Amino acid sequence: MFDNRDSIDFGREPIGKLFRRMFLPTLVSMVSMVVLNITDGAFVGHGAGSDALAAVNIAAPLFMIMAGIGLAFGIGSNVAASIHQAKGNNKAADINLTQGILASTTIGLLLGILIYTHQEEVCWLFGCSERLLPQACSYVKWMAVLMPFNLFGMTAMFMVRLDGSPRFAMAVNCGMALSNIILDYILIYPMQMGLEGAAIATCISFSAGNIPVLYYLLFKSRQVHFHWIKVSRTSIRLTARNLAYQLRIGASALLGEAALAAVIIVGNYVFIHYLGEDGVAAFSVGCYCLPIAFMMGNAIVQSIQPIISYAHGAGNTTRLQQSSRLAIRTALLSGIAGMLLLCLFADQISRTFIDTESAAYPLCCEGLPWFSIAFLFVAVNMTMIGIMQSTEKAIRAAVFTILRGFVLSLSCFVLLPMWLGDVGLWLALPLAEGTTAALMSAIDN
Numbered sequence: 001m002f003d004n005r006d007s008i009d010f011g012r013e014p015i016g017k018l019f020r021r022m023f024l025p026t027l028v029s030m031v032s033m034v035v036l037n038i039t040d041g042a043f044v045g046h047g048a049g050s051d052a053l054a055a056v057n058i059a060a061p062l063f064m065i066m067a068g069i070g071l072a073f074g075i076g077s078n079v080a081a082s083i084h085q086a087k088g089n090n091k092a093a094d095i096n097l098t099q100g101i102l103a104s105t106t107i108g109l110l111l112g113i114l115i116y117t118h119q120e121e122v123c124w125l126f127g128c129s130e131r132l133l134p135q136a137c138s139y140v141k142w143m144a145v146l147m148p149f150n151l152f153g154m155t156a157m158f159m160v161r162l163d164g165s166p167r168f169a170m171a172v173n174c175g176m177a178l179s180n181i182i183l184d185y186i187l188i189y190p191m192q193m194g195l196e197g198a199a200i201a202t203c204i205s206f207s208a209g210n211i212p213v214l215y216y217l218l219f220k221s222r223q224v225h226f227h228w229i230k231v232s233r234t235s236i237r238l239t240a241r242n243l244a245y246q247l248r249i250g251a252s253a254l255l256g257e258a259a260l261a262a263v264i265i266v267g268n269y270v271f272i273h274y275l276g277e278d279g280v281a282a283f284s285v286g287c288y289c290l291p292i293a294f295m296m297g298n299a300i301v302q303s304i305q306p307i308i309s310y311a312h313g314a315g316n317t318t319r320l321q322q323s324s325r326l327a328i329r330t331a332l333l334s335g336i337a338g339m340l341l342l343c344l345f346a347d348q349i350s351r352t353f354i355d356t357e358s359a360a361y362p363l364c365c366e367g368l369p370w371f372s373i374a375f376l377f378v379a380v381n382m383t384m385i386g387i388m389q390s391t392e393k394a395i396r397a398a399v400f401t402i403l404r405g406f407v408l409s410l411s412c413f414v415l416l417p418m419w420l421g422d423v424g425l426w427l428a429l430p431l432a433e434g435t436t437a438a439l440m441s442a443i444d445n
């Protein structure tokens with residue numbers, strides 16, 4: 001497996017062929033995570049009940065926080081490394097990658113300790129009710145334990161792909177997903193551990209997935225390597241400068257995930273206000289499905305990013321434009337497919353997560369077709385913002401991310417239910433995503 005690596009030339013290989021070689025393994029990795037997400041939700045919903053499903057949605061912002069930090073340093077360090085490689089400075093590329101991994105892992109450790117010691121406060125902050133609090137806390141504490149391991153793995157995966165081994169990254173992700181599904185079943189059903197069993201399964205699987213990644217980077221990587229970071233005043237100053245640059249580039253990814261976390265938190269508050277705990281359970285099904293669109297967008301961005309950044313660093317405008325158009329077309333097609341899937345099979349999807357006798361079931365069946373409209377725009381918006389990141393347009397990417405995730409989404413969640421009733425709850429995210437896509441398209445044209 002370690003020797004089955006791709007020889008990738010980001011500067012001269014045809015764009016279409018290069019994108020496919022990066023995208024297909026990355027897409028399979030993301031699909032494995034989607035399958036895991038859906039299976040995990042089905043096990044929790046049927047094995048532990050609709051309250052457990054709602055409790056997972058209370059804890060869901062923690063996944064967004066982890067993803068945001070991992071993507072910020074992963075994208076930021078990879079953009080910096082790709083540009084340095086295009087200029088022939090491989091040592092600087094390795095230093096940036098090492099600094100990004102160390103920073104994200106350290107932040108994950110500190111944040112994990114903080115969350116573990118303040119479980120109840122975190123759950124209340126995320127919109128929890130008294131009824132859901134015990135199960136939500138049992139889930140949150142294990143996510144806090146997972147945080148440093150997950151952040152290391154997320155950031156390191158970018159380094160593996162930049163080394164020309166997207167198929168190895170795919171194999172690791174698929175292995176983590178499969179082991180998580182098996183442990184989910186064992187811990188939830190035969191061992192009767194309920195929601196906490198699902199959390200433990202995730203913690204074990206994702207932590208163990210770091211072992212082959214670390215082994216690869218230490219002993220098998222060809223083009224990128226860990227670089228010893230000196231502890232001196234000059235070195236610390238240069239590290240701070242590099243990390244600030246990485247965060248500036250990756251800030252929109254962090255803001256995007258933070259905005260999604262804010263949307264889920266506000267959604268929990270609003271749904272529980274209008275529809276009670278059953279409403280949160282129904283909303284959680286939409287939140288379980290939403291990663292399909294986000295993971296597709298992430299797959300496109302992670303695959304096209306080194307190609308675009310390399311072309312940007314080399315000053316090759318033609319390759320940059322060709323790559324950008326290909327990524328946006330792929331995102332649009334995936335968005336259409338996701339919208340149709342969620343709209344046409346809303347009943348079957350609802351049954352997958354929620355027992356048909358539950359009060360949450362009809363709420364979910366009625367809401368998912370409206371919610372599906374968001375899928376048309378999510379991957380496109382993520383791709384357009386990812387292109388801005390990859391070409392060092394950090395401020396523009398951050399502005400659109402804030403507009404999309406905080407200003408528009410939160411405003412729609414507050415206002416639309418007042419105007420449209422329960423339907424407005426489900427249309428908040430679609431309207432925010434559609435408005436953002438229209439604004440970005442208008443400005444780029």
